[in-house]
Amino acid sequence: MLIIEDLKVTLGDKEILRHIDLEIFPGETHILFGPNGSGKTTLLMTIMGYPQYRVTGGKIYFKGVDITHMPINERARLGIGMSFQRPPTIHGLKTRQMVRICSRNGADAEAMAEKMKFSDFLDRDINAGFSGGEIKRSELLQLMAQNPDLMLFDEPESGVDLENISLIGNTISELLERDIHVHTSPNQPRNKALQERKKMGLIITHTGFILDYVTADKGQVLYEGMLSCKSNPQEIFRCIKRIGYEECVRCAT
Amino acid sequence: MRDLNEKAKQAKEKKAALGPDIDLTTFDAEPVGIPRLDSPSQLPEKDRERMLQAGVDASEEGRSGTYIQKDTAVVYSHSSQDGLLVLPIKQALEEHQWARDYYWKLVNVDADKYTAGAQLNLHDGYVIRALPGSRVFLPVQACLYLDRNNISQYVHNLIIAEEDSELHVITGCATSPHLKRGLHVGISEFFVKKNAKLSFTMIHHWAEEMMVRPRSVGVVEEGGLFLNNYICMKPVKSLQMFPVTRLTGRGAVSRFYSLLAGNPGTTLDVGGRIFLSAAETRAEIIARAISNGGTIVSRGDLVGEVPGIRAHLECRGLILRGGIIHAIPELQGKVDGVEMSHEAAVGKIAQEEILYLMSRGLSEDEATSTIVRGFMSVDIPGLPAPLKAEIDRAVEQSNKDMM
Incomplete structure (x- = not known):
């Protein structure tokens, strides 16, 4: 379980997040909406533990552990993973090696890459010359290998062509154990599968495409550094599309 | 020979163009008598270990030939493949006219005091020659080893890939664990004949007070390929070299790769020059340097002399824990229609x-x-x-x- 209490975050001299409260229970996936510059990426990077995002108030707990000031790699070990929007290129480090790093040598890189239609990239330097869509597939491949309990997705569908959007969407759904109709067999009731679902997800989306593939429990709107609305994600998305963020968050206040 | 000695004597005090000057008289140059071995496995374990770290395997497994020299004397020389000759150079010069024809053919004996010293004090060295048409897929290994403290080692090597041959050489230069100070001067002359392929990989594994002055020149004929790899990741006091390669035949290709580490107290001045003197020749110089508190000068000079040549130079440096990385990439286009580029970057880990x-x-x-x-x-x-x-x-x- 992830619990964020009254979180304040500064980047440089600028306060980006103020008074963030958020709870994600095991098995839950939340969608994070918000206009550009509202602090969505900041929230994800803060949960992951990027040090330039300075926590000036509040607490973050994960699995009952106070991780507010925990180093990034210890959070990863505790079960937090992230799909980045613009990850850096590391020259000389092959994608294959990166998959091994993620899985602590435990994963079958070939099989996973095949699933992500990424086999041809295994022997290329990680992120070197990757297109927007290739970066997303690479990030999902790494998350698949890492298999964390809480997954943070920063705009997983941006830059992805229509041909690959379903691959991205369905993979996220699978990673977050949202694809229960696939797993459920006749002798295993649906509600049991739901109970066994433990993976937690927090997904930033602009386009809402991801909602066509991933069922989510809650939507959240981040507006001017605050989480202003908690509701059904489809409804929120429809509302934003119709009347815009400013009007949409008004209903919450 | 007499001419060579005369010229060498005149250049005895001649300082090199690059690198700090070394007082050669502070090192012992007297030859040391060391018995020949029947097999490299007879070497003491500590020596074998050091050699292995420089890529020379005393078991000779996966190697087509081996040359090992300790201080001033050859201790082992062997070829296990037809069409491949591995000989100590003194023996080769005595027995074979062809060896004399190649000797000092490319490097000038009076270039500086180090080339002069190599002629006047010659402590052997190796001749590795692949005969025409022979394909030597397994690498030939050569080790130039320094055992006695304060010794100077002057060697001269000839590496010849005759027409249509293929040859891979790994040279490991290393010092025994107890050696502190020493001098290594190595002359190497590379001949890559028509349509031949030569890869030469040199791994240096020196000691903290070692002075090292390799001098080498190569020539690549029509359709030939010369890969020259250099790895120096261990401490050394001062190492300076500036190998030169001439691409003289149509379509000849040469690539230089260097991996360098500048440890505290180490000064490396390493680079190379490639002349692209024939049509359709290609050249590449690639260097990676990391500094840990030492000084690295990474040079590269490509000289395009005929139209249509292509050449690229790339030097990247990472300063990890202090030190200096000085990248000096140079391009000289001397006619219309050359295509030459370089990129250099020095920085820290992002x-x-x-x-x-x-x-x-x-x-x-x-x-x-x-x-x-x-x-x-x-x-x-x-x-x-x-x-x-x-x-x-x-x-x-x-x-x-x-x-």
């Missing part, structure tokens, strides 16, 4: 890359060494797997030492 790896579960130290390892892992096309493995091992070993 924090963003470290954090990215940490978000996948690596500690900060693990992330740093993963990035450095990636930085030093350069794909060298055309290099056989065992040589690649030796290079990886040399780099890996040093990464461990530094982290």
Whole structure:
């Protein structure tokens, strides 16, 4: 379980997040909406533990552990993973090696890459010359290998062509154990599968495409550094599309 | 020979164009008598270990020939393949006219005091020659080893890939664990004949007070390929070399790769010049340098002399823990229609890359060494797997030492 209490975050001299409260229970996936510059990426990077995002108030707990000031790699070990929007290129480090790093040598890189239609990239330097869509597939491949309990997705569908959007969407759904109709067999009731679902997800989306593939429990709107609305994600998305963020968050206040 | 000696004597005091001057008289140059061995496995274990770190395997497994010299004397020389000659140069000069024809053909004996010293004090060296048409797929290994403290070693090597031959050489230069101070001067002359392929990989594994002055020149004829790899990741006091290659035949190709580490107290001045003097020739100089508190001057000079040549130079440096990296990339286009480029970058490890790896579960130290390892892992096309493995091992070993 992830619990964020009254979180304040500064980047440089600028306060980006103020008074963030958020709870994600095991098995839950939340969608994070918000206009550009509202602090969505900041929230994800803060949960992951990027040090330039300075926590000036509040607490973050994960699995009952106070991780507010925990180093990034210890959070990863505790079960937090992230799909980045613009990850850096590391020259000389092959994608294959990166998959091994993620899985602590435990994963079958070939099989996973095949699933992500990424086999041809295994022997290329990680992120070197990757297109927007290739970066997303690479990030999902790494998350698949890492298999964390809480997954943070920063705009997983941006830059992805229509041909690959379903691959991205369905993979996220699978990673977050949202694809229960696939797993459920006749002798295993649906509600049991739901109970066994433990993976937690927090997904930033602009386009809402991801909602066509991933069922989510809650939507959240981040507006001017605050989480202003908690509701059904489809409804929120429809509302934003119709009347815009400013009007949409008004209903919450 | 008499001419050579005369010229050498006149250049005895001639300072080199680059690198700090060395007082050669402070080192012993008297030959040391060391008995020949029937097999490299008779070498003491500590020597064998040091040699292995420089890519020379005393078991001779996976090698087509071996040459081992200790201080001033050859202790072992052997070829296990037809069409491949591995000989001590003194013996070759005595017995074979062809060896005399190649000797000092490319390097000028009076270039500086070091070339002069190599003529006047010649302590052997190797001749490795692949006869026309012979394909030597397994690498030939050569080790120039320094055992006695304060010794100077003057060697002269000839590497000849005759027409249509293929030859891979790995040379490991190393010092015994107890050696502190010494001098190594090595003359190397490379002949890559028509349509021949030569890869030459040199791994240096010196000691903290070692002075090293290699001098080498190569010539590549029509359709020939010359790969020249150099790895120096261990401490050395002062090492300066500036190998020159001339591409004289149509379509000749040469690539230089260097992997360098500047440890505290180390000054490396390493680079190379390639003349592209015939149509359709190609050249590439690639260097990766990391500094840990030492000084690295990384040079590269490409000279395009005919239209239609293509050449590229790339030097990247990472300053990890202080020190200096001085990249000097040079291009000389001397006619219309040359295509030449270079890129040089000196910097530090990007924090963003470290954090990215940490978000996948690596500690900060693990992330740093993963990035450095990636930085030093350069794909060298055309290099056989065992040589690649030796290079990886040399780099890996040093990464461990530094982290």
